Amino acid sequence: MMLGYLGAGALLAALVMGGFSALLSFWAGARENATFVQVGRRGFYAGSAFAFLSAVILEIALLTHDFSLAYVAEHTDLSTPIALVAAAFYGGQEGSLLYWTVILGLLGSASLIASARLGGRVAAYAAGILASILTFFLFVLAVVASPFDLLSVTPPDGLGLNPILRDGGMLIHPPVVLAGFASFAIPFSFAGAALLAGRVDAAWITHTRRFALLAWSLQTAGLLLGMWWAYHVLGWGGYWGWDPVENVALMPWLATTAYLHSSQVQERRGRLRLWNFGLVIVAFLLVVFGTFIVRSGVVPSVHTFAISAIGPWFLGFLFVCVVFSALLLTFRSNLGAGRAPAPAVSREGAFVLQNLLLLGVVAVVMWGTVLPLVSGMLGAQRVAGAPFYERAAGPLLAVILALLAAGPLLPWRPAGRPTLLALRWPAAAAVLSLLLLLIGGVRSLPALVAFPLAAAAGATVVTEYARAALRKPRSILRRRRHYGAYLAHLGLVVTVVGVAASHFGQQEKDVTLTPGESVTVAGYTLTFTGSEQRQLLDHTELVAGMRFGDRTLEPSRATYAGLGGQALTHVAISTTLSADVYVVLAGTNPDGSATFRVFVNPLVTWIWAGGAVIILGVVLGNVGERSPVTELARRRVPVTLPA
Amino acid sequence: MTLVLRWGLPAAVVVACVGYLIYSASGGATEYYLTVSELRASSPPGVVRVAGVVQDDVRKSDALHVSFTEKDGSASMPVEYAGTLPDIFKPGITVVVEGNLGADGVFHARTLLAKCPSRFSTQPYTQ
Numbered sequence: 001m002m003l004g005y006l007g008a009g010a011l012l013a014a015l016v017m018g019g020f021s022a023l024l025s026f027w028a029g030a031r032e033n034a035t036f037v038q039v040g041r042r043g044f045y046a047g048s049a050f051a052f053l054s055a056v057i058l059e060i061a062l063l064t065h066d067f068s069l070a071y072v073a074e075h076t077d078l079s080t081p082i083a084l085v086a087a088a089f090y091g092g093q094e095g096s097l098l099y100w101t102v103i104l105g106l107l108g109s110a111s112l113i114a115s116a117r118l119g120g121r122v123a124a125y126a127a128g129i130l131a132s133i134l135t136f137f138l139f140v141l142a143v144v145a146s147p148f149d150l151l152s153v154t155p156p157d158g159l160g161l162n163p164i165l166r167d168g169g170m171l172i173h174p175p176v177v178l179a180g181f182a183s184f185a186i187p188f189s190f191a192g193a194a195l196l197a198g199r200v201d202a203a204w205i206t207h208t209r210r211f212a213l214l215a216w217s218l219q220t221a222g223l224l225l226g227m228w229w230a231y232h233v234l235g236w237g238g239y240w241g242w243d244p245v246e247n248v249a250l251m252p253w254l255a256t257t258a259y260l261h262s263s264q265v266q267e268r269r270g271r272l273r274l275w276n277f278g279l280v281i282v283a284f285l286l287v288v289f290g291t292f293i294v295r296s297g298v299v300p301s302v303h304t305f306a307i308s309a310i311g312p313w314f315l316g317f318l319f320v321c322v323v324f325s326a327l328l329l330t331f332r333s334n335l336g337a338g339r340a341p342a343p344a345v346s347r348e349g350a351f352v353l354q355n356l357l358l359l360g361v362v363a364v365v366m367w368g369t370v371l372p373l374v375s376g377m378l379g380a381q382r383v384a385g386a387p388f389y390e391r392a393a394g395p396l397l398a399v400i401l402a403l404l405a406a407g408p409l410l411p412w413r414p415a416g417r418p419t420l421l422a423l424r425w426p427a428a429a430a431v432l433s434l435l436l437l438l439i440g441g442v443r444s445l446p447a448l449v450a451f452p453l454a455a456a457a458g459a460t461v462v463t464e465y466a467r468a469a470l471r472k473p474r475s476i477l478r479r480r481r482h483y484g485a486y487l488a489h490l491g492l493v494v495t496v497v498g499v500a501a502s503h504f505g506q507q508e509k510d511v512t513l514t515p516g517e518s519v520t521v522a523g524y525t526l527t528f529t530g531s532e533q534r535q536l537l538d539h540t541e542l543v544a545g546m547r548f549g550d551r552t553l554e555p556s557r558a559t560y561a562g563l564g565g566q567a568l569t570h571v572a573i574s575t576t577l578s579a580d581v582y583v584v585l586a587g588t589n590p591d592g593s594a595t596f597r598v599f600v601n602p603l604v605t606w607i608w609a610g611g612a613v614i615i616l617g618v619v620l621g622n623v624g625e626r627s628p629v630t631e632l633a634r635r636r637v638p639v640t641l642p643a
Numbered sequence: 644m645t646l647v648l649r650w651g652l653p654a655a656v657v658v659a660c661v662g663y664l665i666y667s668a669s670g671g672a673t674e675y676y677l678t679v680s681e682l683r684a685s686s687p688p689g690v691v692r693v694a695g696v697v698q699d700d701v702r703k704s705d706a707l708h709v710s711f712t713e714k715d716g717s718a719s720m721p722v723e724y725a726g727t728l729p730d731i732f733k734p735g736i737t738v739v740v741e742g743n744l745g746a747d748g749v750f751h752a753r754t755l756l757a758k759c760p761s762r763f764s765t766q767p768y769t770q
Contacts, residue, residue: 363665589706
């Protein structure tokens with residue numbers, strides 16, 4: 001009871017501080033009053049600290065099983081393992097919003113501390129925009145969806161966490177995804193601030209790029225962890241279902257991928273300034289849009305994870321953000337004037353084409369996501385399944401893959417003979433792999449396009465590394481960002497190969513076996529050894545034994561009596577280097593036989609390994625690198641770089 | 644003029660391609676999403692998705708074959724499905740079946756999705 005009041009009080013204090021910081025920061029920025037700019041910034045820190053305090057209080061309430069709080073009673077019970085009780089913090093609507101707010105406060109504070117050198121007005125406006133966003137979230141938390149609502153009668157025990165969430169993946173996937181979502185607000189705030197202040201120099205891009213990169217990395221990890229979780233827990237043999245929840249996480253990632261590339265054009269050539277602002281802003285708007293779509297239930301989704309009253313508030317927030325951004329970009333469109341355009345066949349041309357294609361993929365995913373909404377308004381409701389996305393986005397992704405192979409080899413100046421010569425290695429790799437595939441009997445056109453292009457992109461990275469290693473090995477260390485990015489490219493290629501192989505090469509078989517019988521799928525033989533019933537702490541488990549080589553796989557079905565007999569399938573997966581053998585127990589029959597669905601998914605491990613390499617590339621390339629701004633400050637050069 | 648030719652033209656081509664891809668895929672690769680009564684009223688050809696509530700007559704001939712009646716406010720239809728069932732499948736939940744309505748009046752589903760509980764917990768307490 002006490003904790004409920006304390007938590008609600010902390011939220012209210014955070015809300016007041018957030019609103020105060022927003023108003024003061026904008027006012028002080030406009031007046032260029034350095035003292036009040038600093039006060040405004042500290043108001044943001046204080047608001048963040050109060051939000052953090054309320055999160056600590058909620059966590060204490062969860063861990064001490066304070067069932068007087070509706071949130072605690074609805075998401076945990078006394079038998080829930082302690083790690084999952086702690087994770088229930090972000091397992092529900094209200095808690096996940098609070099978690100989001102706390103991350104926004106922490107990352108926002110970090111970015112404001114780092115931005116002090118950017119110049120008074122930009123930093124002040126950035127604090128103002130960040131504080132406005134923070135205030136919106138705190139308002140929703142305090143008024144619409146409070147995690148500190150009290151129950152009139154305190155129940156003796158709670159309802160418990162849904163069994164699907166009782167999994168280790170729950171401990172890492174949601175917090176990473178939510179942190180990714182929260183972090184897109186930071187590049188947006190600095191973009192908005194720079195536009196408001198009319199400053200579009202390179203210092204802005206350096207600062208924004210770092211936080212965009214952080215958001216991008218978190219989102220990359222979040223997407224991959226989500227895929228990993230879906231694959232290991234949900235038991236349908238796949239990892240991506242084109243569900244709205246997945247789509248809305250993918251879209252800001254795509255837009256930020258575009259920005260990370262096009263921002264280099266601004267850094268190197270001073271062009272595409274307005275475009276870069278637009279990309280950063282679009283990424284954030286996609287996040288807000290996605291949150292609205294997912295949490296309001298306006299489109300049918302398998303997840304539909306918390307239809308609630310917050311939908312209209314997010315729609316209103318989205319509207320305000322869109323209008324604000326559109327006005328900013330319109331009034332500052334004169335800032336975009338750059339120098340003469342670059343040659344079309346050049347690094348810059350490749351970046352621009354890649355940007356357009358990535359936004360094309362965003363458009364496809366967006367259309368597929370809102371199709372039920374739009375078609376429902378016009379007549380019969382239609383939905384887009386995997387075939388839609390494959391047909392519409394597939395060709396675009398193929399061209400992007402081709403650019404991944406060719407782009408890094410193109411020079412910034414017009415491409416000439418040496419460039420064509422440099423393209424011989426990726427071209428050779430593509431032709432070679434195409435021949436190998438044809439000899440191997442592959443006849444599917446998409447597969448014959450995807451694998452050779454991936455091989456070419458991989459060859460490009462290897463060529464670049466080899467060239468540097470042969471000529472001047474130390475340049476790899478000196479140009480860390482450059483070669484870190486290539487490592488991330490290599491990781492992406494590995495992931496693409498894994499996705500393509502598991503997509504084109506998946507085999508599945510439904511089979512009913514009596515003990516002792518075997519089944520062979522794609523050359524892998526499994527023998528059913530019998531099934532047994534096991535009684536565990538809070539559930540019973542029906543376990544089947546499947547002998548696979550010298551291993552025994554144990555797919556099972558758990559039944560939670562305490563939760564109305566809800567069942568949960570546990571997939572058994574045996575990972576080999578070339579494929580995953582993925583066994584789902586569909587059920588047992590009275591005669592002692594059991595029915596299975598067996599999948600063989602080639603190269604799925606490559607997806608996760610590639611993801612790790614991507615993150616490694618980003619970390620090695622960027623962590624600890626001194627930014628040009630601090631470098632200039634250290635050398636006492638004015639920070640306003642020539643644009 | 645050169646600026647328009649050099650950048651505008653390729654950009655327009657890309658935009659046109661994206662538009663065409665979306666348009667053509669929308670026509671051929673999307674499905675109707677209907678309730679049982681809408682299906683009864685219109686019965687569009689091809690693969691459709693139909694949402695409705697599972698009735699009490701669930702019959703499993705074995706672990707992979709199930710038949711049941713799906714119903715919404717006013718209309719109902721028999722469904723046959725072969726495949727693994729979602730964990731939360733039971734009478735009373737809302738499911739979305741994807742497949743086509745056969746000439747025999749039975750809906751042959753190739754996929755069956757269960758709507759996840761609207762909260763990540765069982766039932767909210769009424770306050």
